[in-house]
Amino acid sequence: MGIVNVTADSMFAGARSVTPERAIADGAELARAGFDMLDVGAVAARSGPPVAAEEEAAALWPALVGLRECGLPLSADTFSAAVAERALAAGAAAINDVGGGGAEMLELVASSGCGYVLMHIEGPPREERPPPRYGDVVDHLRAWFAERLEAALARGVAEEQIVLDPGIDFDLPVEEGLEILRRLEELHDLGRPLYVSLSRKDLIGALLAGSWEGRLPAEKREWGTVAACSLAVAAGAQILRLHDRSALQAVRVAGRIAQPVGA
Numbered sequence: 001m002g003i004v005n006v007t008a009d010s011m012f013a014g015a016r017s018v019t020p021e022r023a024i025a026d027g028a029e030l031a032r033a034g035f036d037m038l039d040v041g042a043v044a045a046r047s048g049p050p051v052a053a054e055e056e057a058a059a060l061w062p063a064l065v066g067l068r069e070c071g072l073p074l075s076a077d078t079f080s081a082a083v084a085e086r087a088l089a090a091g092a093a094a095i096n097d098v099g100g101g102g103a104e105m106l107e108l109v110a111s112s113g114c115g116y117v118l119m120h121i122e123g124p125p126r127e128e129r130p131p132p133r134y135g136d137v138v139d140h141l142r143a144w145f146a147e148r149l150e151a152a153l154a155r156g157v158a159e160e161q162i163v164l165d166p167g168i169d170f171d172l173p174v175e176e177g178l179e180i181l182r183r184l185e186e187l188h189d190l191g192r193p194l195y196v197s198l199s200r201k202d203l204i205g206a207l208l209a210g211s212w213e214g215r216l217p218a219e220k221r222e223w224g225t226v227a228a229c230s231l232a233v234a235a236g237a238q239i240l241r242l243h244d245r246s247a248l249q250a251v252r253v254a255g256r257i258a259q260p261v262g263a
Contacts, residue, residue: 001035001036001037001038001039001075001239001240001241001242002027002030002031002033002035002037002038002039002242002243002248003015003030003038003039003041003199003241003242003243004017004023004026004027004030004038004039004040004041004063004067005017005023005040005041005042005044006018006019006020006023006040006041006042006059006060006063007041007042007043007044007059009044009046009048010041010044011044011045011046011200011202011218012199012200012218012219012243013218013219014218014219014243015243017063020059020061020062020063020066021066023040023063023066023067024062024063024066024067024069027040027063027066027067027070028067028069028070031070031071031072033245033248034245034248034252035072035242035248036072036073037072037073037074037075038067038070038072038073038074038075039074039075039076039077039096039241040060040063040064040067040074040075040076040077040087040092041060041076041077041078041096042056042057042059042060042063042077042078042083043056043077043078043126045077045098045125045126045170046126047126047127047128048126050126053080053082053083056078056080056083057082057083057086057087060076060078060083060086060087060090061086061087061090064076064087064090064091064092065090065091067091068091073093073094074091074092074093074094075092075093075094075095075096075115075117076088076092076094076095076096077096077098078095078096078097079097079098079099079102079105079125081102081104081105081107081108084097084105084108085108085112088108088112088114092114093114093115094114094115094116094117095108095109095114095115095116095117096117096119096165096241097116097117097118097119098119098121098125098167098170099119099121099124099125100118100119100120100121100122100148101118101148101151101152103151103155106151106152106155106157107155107156109152109157109161110152110155110156110157110158111156113158113161114161115161115163116152116157116161116162116163117163117164117165117195118145118148118149118152118162118163118164118165119164119165119166119167119170119197120141120144120145120164120165120166120167120170120171120172121167121170121171122170122171123171125170129171131171131172131173131176132171134176137172137176137179137180138179138180138183138186138187141166141180141187142186142187142189142190145164145187145190146190149162149190149192159191159192162192163192163193163194163195163238163239164187164190164192164193164194164195165194165195165196165197166180166184166187166194166196167197168180168181168196168197168198168201168203169201169202169203172203173212174203174206174207174212177203178203178207181196181198181228181231181232181235182235183235184196184232184235184236184237185235185236188236193238193239194236194237194238194239195237195238195239195241196229196232196237196239196240196241197240197241198225198228198229198232198240198241199225199229199240199241199242199243199244199247200218200221200222200225200243201221201225201228202215203228204221204224204225204228205217205218205220205221205224207224208220208221208224222244222246222247223246225242225243225244225246225247226246226247226250227250229242229247229250229251229254230250230251230253230254231254233251233254233255233258234254234257234258
């Protein structure tokens with residue numbers, strides 16, 4: 001999945017399309033590069049002041065409408081149910097929700113039948129808070145996802161609509177993020193595909209620099225992303241959300257190598 005941000009403040013300057021017109025051109029370039037889907041967002045996921053739904057939708061709508069010409073399935077990166085509803089009307093096939101599956105969002109997903117990325121998070125998006133303490137972080141994620149899946153199914157969401165995102169960098173310290181990536185296969189017990197958003201993440205910057213405080217900026221994380229995404233594919237990630245062609249090549253090759261003989 002290629003990343004398109006209709007923003008001026010996303011964490012990676014190389015993926016700040018700023019205007020819908022630029023986002024359409026950038027998305028078309030990702031389509032030509034061979035990406036299978038595009039994930040389009042109009043609000044940076046990092047912390048910051050609230051963004052009004054009307055403002056977010058006003059940037060997202062024309063970008064989605066224009067990107068339909070690419071011929072690729074589109075997902076809308078939003079945790080606002082009101083914005084998600086407009087995004088689906090504009091042509092999005094799925095919602096990438098960093099909000100963890102609130103009631104209003106789940107009801108929309110159920111009524112629309114769209115695809116849905118359910119991401120682990122321990123509180124509201126875009127709010128600073130110290131990361132929680134975990135015992136066994138993978139056991140915690142399995143229990144958290146099981147509860148949210150049950151809530152989604154109870155509201156009428158079909159199981160096949162849902163993929164699961166561990167939420168790397170969201171309420172997860174570096175060591176816990178690494179533990180999840182080492183043990184991704186254990187999350188397959190939940191019965192849903194795994195969606196991993198690792199591209200140029202702070203976790204990678206911290207590993208490259210040797211500390212969280214001194215982590216390298218997103219612009220210097222390309223080859224760390226290549227390594228992390230390749231290993232995630234080998235561990236069973238089915239969908240990778242990516243900024244770069246280099247990571248796309250790595251994912252393609254890693255996936256083919258990891259594919260069982262005869263499959």
